[in-house]
Amino acid sequence: MANWWHWNPAEGTSEGGFAVIGVGRFGTAVCRELCDAGRDVLAIDNNQRAVDELRQVDPSIQARVVDCTDEEALREAGVLDVSTVVVAMSEPIEASVTATLIAKDSEGSRVRQVIARATSDLHMKMLQRVGADRVVFPSKMQGKRLGMELVRPNLLDRLRLDDRNAIEEIRVPESFVGQSLRELNMRKNYDVSVLAAGPDNALKVNPPATHVLQSGQLLVVMGTTTDLAKLPGR
Secondary structure (H helix, E strand, C coil): CCCHHHCCHHHCCCCCCEEEECCCHHHHHHHHHHHHCCCCEEEEECCHHHHHHHHHHCCCCEEEECCCCCHHHHHHHCHHHCCEEEECCCCCHHHHHHHHHHHHHCCCCCCCEEEEECCCHHHHHHHHHCCCCEEECCCCCCHHHHHHHHHCCCEEEEEECCCCEEEEEEECCHHHCCCEHHHHCHHHHCCCEEEEEECCCCCEECCCCCCECCCCCEEEEEEEHHHHCCCCCC
């Protein structure tokens, strides 16, 4: 494993990289999904055993023991140099709130969004008050799904058909806007099938090849999860 404290955010994703604070089951699922998508992830936890277990799950994930309530420790680790921080731990509550505040409010922080995990409505309100851009509840959103959304912001919904295939509802990617389905030829270029397209609540099933995709509209596509992941994420 590379010495991850030498990690350079400029070498990460075009979005500026990801950090995951807390590597329990939820945080580990987020890390794995991001890594599977080829993203560089900084994973930290204050528990050595949790970090060791994460390394056993996926040695490619760069992980280190860091006190998430220590601003200088987070800065030295590189957490404040990424654009997206996922505060994946829920307890103790004061630790998750402090980590969120540090990521959002520290001098010189490059963090553009913080997604924090909450266990109650009160916890959610506390996280929002210290600057969390989004709060998620593990019972409503699993770590794998959150990681998928971070990689593909235009993904709205997914229906799993089997171990290989799925149907996805996505927002029309920017690079597709103004082009017809014939011009895009998604079956040939992406190996996926277009099932429906159009505005919200007015989708046209089996749209004609002449259908021109518009900004903000929806696409419903079917294919293998591998091929679907190759579609533009924005």
